Amino acid sequence: MARIVIIGAGMSGLAAASRLATLGHRVTVCEASGTYGGMVGRYERDGFSFDTGPSLLTLPAVYRDLALKTGKEPLEALVGLSPVDPESRHLFPDGTDLLLPNASRGGVGQALDTAFGLGSGERWGEVMNRARAVWEATRRPLLEEPLPADPRPLHTDPYPAPPRRGLARLTRRTATLADVADRELGGHPGLTALLYEYALRAGLDPREAPAGATVLPYMEQSFGVWYVRGGLRALADAVFGRCEQRGVEFHFDTPVTEVLVEDGRACGVAAGDRRFEADLVLSAMDAHRLAEQRIAPVQVPAGGTPEVGRLTVLLALSGARPAGTPYRTVVHARDNAQELDALFDHPGLARHPTVQVHRPDDPLLVPDAAHEAVSLTVTVPVKAGPGLDAYADHLLDHLAAAGLDLRERVLWREILPPTAPETPPSLAGTAGRYLNPPNRSTLPGLHLIGATAHPGGGLARAGMSASITAGVIGPA
Structure with missing residues (x-):
């Protein structure tokens, strides 16, 4: 049995903890915030509930495998899972309306x-x-x-x-x-x-x-996209519950400040004055931050992607969700070139950007059938600057011009600015620019998991980074 400390209780940390505990290891998780799930968060107010990160599941086989390997039961026994059909509706600036199965x-x-x-x-x-x-x-x-x-x-x-x-x-x-x-x-x-x-x-x-x-x-x-009943936060709840069943020890509000090293090998972590000894350490925190802030003496290739993130606007609406409304509608940018310029060349807020409109048909997310919970997401520069409240107004006007007018139904809204860059999945080509750091770090005894390590960003890949690393470590 190895003593394993995991830095971070995001989805990769939870998935790794449940897998490693099932393999017979003694697992401790240190999480800087007061809860688990990382980007798979939830915002609740007045009977409305919203996912604050990703809202749909791709490659559900990743979490089906996790459910079977850690508890010998199907994922559907842990969460309500259903395919989204139609997959999306697309509104283009010339008036074209496209519905994709x-x-x-x-x-x-x-x-x-x-x-x-x-x-x-x-x-x-x-x-x-x-x-x-x-x-x-x-x-x-x-x-x-x-x-x-x-x-x-x-x-x-x-x-x-x-x-x-x-x-x-x-x-x-x-x-x-x-x-x-x-x-x-x-x-x-x-x-x-x-x-x-x-x-x-x-x-x-x-x-x-x-x-x-x-x-x-x-x-x-x-392979399709899938919806989890109650929102994707329900998936985080299920994986956290599996960790508890397997005896994983959690320490919340415990930011790790240093990976301890002895004889050239990771031997635990420090969180302020607290010490957690370990035979192996897994870090789910940003790999570049781990190196740049000297939390661990590791070498990580410089990131090769622009710093853009997700701006989210949560909308509590009066009135029932119209029958037949697709879960996801994409209102496309009026000018692709202008949007790319605002994102990558002269960072700023694009005037008429591509907007994702998420409208789940889920009674668990609203106070009653006479209300609707809607989320807007837009890719913006991470340092988007001030003026987000006015920009949210503008986005609603932009949607209305495309034929999707929600303005008169808004009871209240909450704006969630981007807090970190989007991390793309690992991709081949371009001389390795889009390859994320390997899971086995340059410091013996320290493994990297999560969005900024192999195989990159996205909920499915977070689960795969945990699966790959648990496979490398093996049973106790």
């Missing part, structure tokens, strides 16, 4: 043909076929296994070169998502906006992200 690539193609004209679905489908090749090439090394000791093969983007004819043969190969949009989607404004939305949601600049980032829409459209 969940987990149906054929259905997506038909919807695109209906919205944008015949041939649009075929174009998109060809891109998704090439994205499938990326998925098959990178699924194991970038999602299921430790980062290879020699990651150089992952420095090359596995996105297949599309057939090129005529003068196109003389141009450079497709290298970025923007290249995919221009060359393979024909620069179609709607298809381009659809592709870019997946990138922006992950904090990626489509002009620099590798073409292999097409794997993001491929995964979502192939």
Whole structure:
């Protein structure tokens, strides 16, 4: 039995704690805040409840595996889980209204043909076929296994070169998502906006992200998105409950200030005057912060992604949720180029940005059937600056102009500014720029998990970082 201390009770910390305790280790978790779940938080007021981080689950197999491995029962025995259908509604500045089905690539193609004209679905489908090749090439090394000791093969983007004819043969190969949009989607404004939305949601600049980032829409459209009854916070509750069942010891309001080292190896952590001895330490805190603030003597490659995050506006609305309302509506930016400039070139708040509108059909989130809980999320620079209250007003006007007017129904709202940059998933290509640090750190006895370690950001990958690391450590 090893004594293991985990820094952070976010989803990766909870998943790792439950797995390692099940394997027979003695696990202690130190959490700086007063609760668990990290970004999977909840805001409650006047009978309304909102997720304050992610709100939908992709790749539920990750947490199904966790439920089975730590308790021999299906995930559905712990939380209510249902596929979201339709997957999303998309409103474009030219008035086009697109409804995408969940987990149906054929259905997506038909919807695109209906919205944008015949041939649009075929174009998109060809891109998704090439994205499938990326998925098959990178699924194991970038999602299921430790980062290879020699990651150089992952420095090359596995996105297949599309057939090129005529003068196109003389141009450079497709290298970025923007290249995919221009060359393979024909620069179609709607298809381009659809592709870019997946990138922006992950904090990626489509002009620099590798073409292999097409794997993001491929995964979502192939494997679907799922809703957890009561919001994703219910998933954090379930994993925390599993930790308690397995005897994990939690210390909240206990920020770790130092990873203790003896004979060149991590031997515990310090939290102010308190000491927690350990044979192994797992850190779920930002890996770059861990190094920059000298909490641990580790070497972490400099981050290669711009500092953009998620601005969230929570809306308590009077009136019932209209029947047939999709869970997620995306109001696309009026001008893609202007939005990218405001995010990545001259950081500021885009005037008419891409907005995610989340409208769950869940009675657990509202005081009664005569009210609705709605969340707006927008990708913005982390240092968005002042004026967020006026910007929230502007966002409501922006939605109204797109045909989604919620203004007269607002009882109150809460603005949650971005507190940290979005951390994209690990991606192959661009000389390794989008690879996150390996789980086994440069300090023996210290492992890295969570969004800023392999395999990167996102709820599914948080669970996978825990699974990979627990597999490396093994049973007691």
